[in-house]
Amino acid sequence: EDQVTQSPEALRLQEGESSSLNCSYTVSGLRGLFWYRQDPGKGPEFLFTLYSAGEEKEKERLKATLTKKESFLHITAPKPEDSATYLCAVVNSGYALNFGKGTSLLVTP
Amino acid sequence: KAGVTQTPRYLIKTRGQQVTLSCSPISGHRSVSWYQQTPGQGLQFLFEYFSETQRNKGNFPGRFSGRQFSNSRSEMNVSTLELGDSALYLCASSLNMEGEKLFFGSGTQLSVL
Numbered sequence: 001e002d003q004v005t006q007s008p009e010a011l012r013l014q015e016g017e018s019s020s021l022n023c024s025y026t027v028s029g030l031r032g033l034f035w036y037r038q039d040p041g042k043g044p045e046f047l048f049t050l051y052s053a054g055e056e057k058e059k060e061r062l063k064a065t066l067t068k069k070e071s072f073l074h075i076t077a078p079k080p081e082d083s084a085t086y087l088c089a090v091v092n093s094g095y096a097l098n099f100g101k102g103t104s105l106l107v108t109p
Numbered sequence: 110k111a112g113v114t115q116t117p118r119y120l121i122k123t124r125g126q127q128v129t130l131s132c133s134p135i136s137g138h139r140s141v142s143w144y145q146q147t148p149g150q151g152l153q154f155l156f157e158y159f160s161e162t163q164r165n166k167g168n169f170p171g172r173f174s175g176r177q178f179s180n181s182r183s184e185m186n187v188s189t190l191e192l193g194d195s196a197l198y199l200c201a202s203s204l205n206m207e208g209e210k211l212f213f214g215s216g217t218q219l220s221v222l
Contacts, residue, residue, distance in 0.1 A: 032209075034210060034211075036213075041215070042215050042216075043113070043199050043201075043213030043214050043215050043216050044152075044199070044213045045213070046210045046211070046212065049210055087151075087152065089152075096142070096154040096157060096165050096167065097142075097144075097152075097154065097211065098154070099144075099151055099152040099153075100151065101150075101151040102151060
């Protein structure tokens with residue numbers, strides 16, 4: 001059965017303090033790994049899709065990487081507006097996303 | 110371009126009642142998926158529709174059902190509500206490709222008393 005585990009569950013950073021979020025997965029036949037950001041009271045907002053080991057994608061202060069067993073979301077010099085829950089999800093076959101439980105990130109000034 | 114629209118935004122029901130939630134996908138998107146989000150279980154897949162046909166279904170009881178109309182709008186229904194059905198119900202749409210990113214609405218917050 002597909003499994004997606006995110007760590008840590010919660011992370012508190014000072015503004016400017018870089019860190020990484022982890023997403024470990026087991027899936028038979030990965031068709032894509034997704035990162036989403038979710039703000040309170042809103043639906044998840046798409047950030048990145050990664051398809052194969054070694055792939056990297058960047059957007060502003062965020063960089064996502066993928067290996068055969070895990071993905072990292074690196075946050076460089078975060079700002080308070082980066083505070084949100086970050087969700088990782090995989091799709092093997094079909095059209096359903098299997099989500100991890102997320103990492104709640106708080107960035108303080 | 111308008112995003113995914115879900116109505117109503119909030120809903121309060123009592124045990125045993127039934128509820129219908131509505132979702133309008135992004136224009137041109139033909140695939141609509143539904144997810145349940147709770148603090149304990151996180152986001153869990155309910156079902157996915159394409160061209161009025163259910164293509165994929167998650168591991169939920171038969172009390173949860175859905176449908177899609179010819180204009181791609183979708184509804185989900187929960188019958189005989191239980192306290193544990195209290196959750197944020199999210200709708201997502203996409204064009205049609207497997208492994209494609211989903212665009213989510215803001216959800217319907219359902220509280221069952």
